Amino acid sequence: MLQDKIKQYTEEIEQFAPTSIADVEAFRLKFLVSKGIVKSLFEEFKTVSSEEKRVLGKVLNEFKQLAEDKFQEAQAEFQQSTSALERKESDLTLPGEGMELGSRHPLSLVRKEIVEIFKKLGFVVSEGPEIEDDWHNFSALNFPPEHPARDMQDTFFIKKQDGNDIALRTHTSSVQVRMMEMGKPPFRAIMPGRVYRNEAISARAHCFFHQVEGLYVDENVSFADLKQTLFHFVQELYGEGTKVRFRPSYFPFTEPSAEMDISCTICKGAGCNLCKGSGWVEILGCGMVDPNVLENCGIDSKKYSGFAFGMGIERVTNLKYEIKDLRLFSENDARFLSQFETEII
Template sequence: MEQLLQQIEQLKQEMNAATGSDSDAAEQFRIKYLGTKGIIKGLMGEMKNIPNDQKKNFGQVMNDLKQLAEEKWESLKGAAADAGASAGVDFDWTLPGAPVNVGGRHPISIVRNQIVSIFKRLGFAVAEGPEIEDDWHNFTALNMPENHTARDMQDTFYILQNPDWVLRTHTSSVQARVMEKQKPPIRIICPGRVYRNETISARAHCFFHQVEGLYIDEHVSFADLKQTLYFFVQEMFGKDVKIRFRPSYFPFTEPSAEMDISCTVCGGKGCSLCKHTGWVEILGCGMVHPKMLDNFGIDSSKYTGFAFGMGMERICQLKYRVNDLRLYSQNDVRFLDQFTGGV
């Protein structure tokens, strides 16, 4: 017991003599005396060897020692903090602050907002729908019944089967839901994300973004479709861009067409982007198939309409000359920083 008391007195003298003006010295003091493997923890373990009639007195001595160590540790921490504060007195507060990084919209969001703004000026409302769809809204209601060859054009992600639930392959399913609940006149655009089971490459991805449009009313003609899309192209790409229509096939429109614009890179002279043809395809379109109108109880003898659909990535590629679809979803700051100034 006497030997332990002498050791404790020596420790008190060491603690009182400890000095230091930085955080490292304070931390070393804590580890040496108050740490889980420190001196005080070790002395506490000697309690089992103290006679029972002296345990109370020894416990009081150890509590005093621990309290002294904690007070000294707080003192050393305070000295370190004061030293750090005094060292910063010479700081020039008139210096400019550190620059703050300003974020920006994603290029797809920029293009989406531009497309929505253009069609809103023509009276189109924005409609949205679920990304997980049933077979009826995604295929059958759009004149693609079971075993229809048009389904082979789309590699589909199936969530459930019998009944079939899929990740929507196009935003045409939104058109179906609108026609289900709303009677003509209908004038909407449907922007959103769609999914196809494709191998990811510079030209293809398992998900991408579409904007589809639908206009149904009395006396709607193909001429209305052409003028609507012509206005869109001029507003998006400039007044000098030319357009052309080529016959095509889509199960939900008849007649159907694909629309090309003169290449925005070479001006129609021919380059690698347009494969030296001078033209770039940007969308598919056509007059709404009468059977599709009948599926939703819309009188096809009274109403006609047109529909169109385009990929936002394709529009973005033409506006900003992005040559790899994977860049849109890789979150590479070096790529995204190029659009910081975008609205």
């Protein structure tokens, strides 16, 4: 019967003598939660006769109040005990706890190293917005309207503004356009920054990543200047034993265009998932700036020439630190990040 249950649980509550905060929490879970004993007794109370309700209503409310008071009393007692213990154990003469050293992100380390290498060659750093219009992201760079890179499968379009597509930039080449529009040659700059492409996430690709692009525009700039600049960069970053090769390619904004490969630093040419078994890994695209791009930016292409290049920092970092999965860079796993250079944050 309900009355007998109330009597039984009342005795249990009155005899409750917790020895730890865990006991107090167990008491709460048993009696006071939505599926606890107090709630179940009130549910059972709904089924008794009207005559019994007049008798048991007051008893049941008193039982509920007893359970709540017992819990609050026990909880307050242990909180006070904990505070007193903390005060007793505090010794202000003891030395403070040492600060845990943080670590710089590997992408930040490699970006800094890339910037330093090109600074020694006279390149300055230039930056621009991550949200771009069609002109700076595509049209000025010689992308015709039907070019596949304009398709929604590659680009995160945001909206149209005055008939112009606004999108997350797909490369930092847009910074090159802005720099050439606002200044006069010669230009010698690199453009590090984050870019976005609508790609499937895998060990080799991500929907956002980091780039460093470079631009050199002056009189009598040649493809030989481009090759020697990039060869020097690879030797500085990966060591003098690193092999380099250039392959013909196509980019709308350069002509002629090439892709540059280096010997795989992970498998040493034996073949792995990063180099797809070839022993070579492509790290950047490059070429001579297309005359149309120079003219779009108000530069006389008959007087000036230039070269441009672009690389993904994740790919470069994979090879430098022999990391096989670029997804690790964005997972914020302290075990992974702590393996790299440390400094006080």
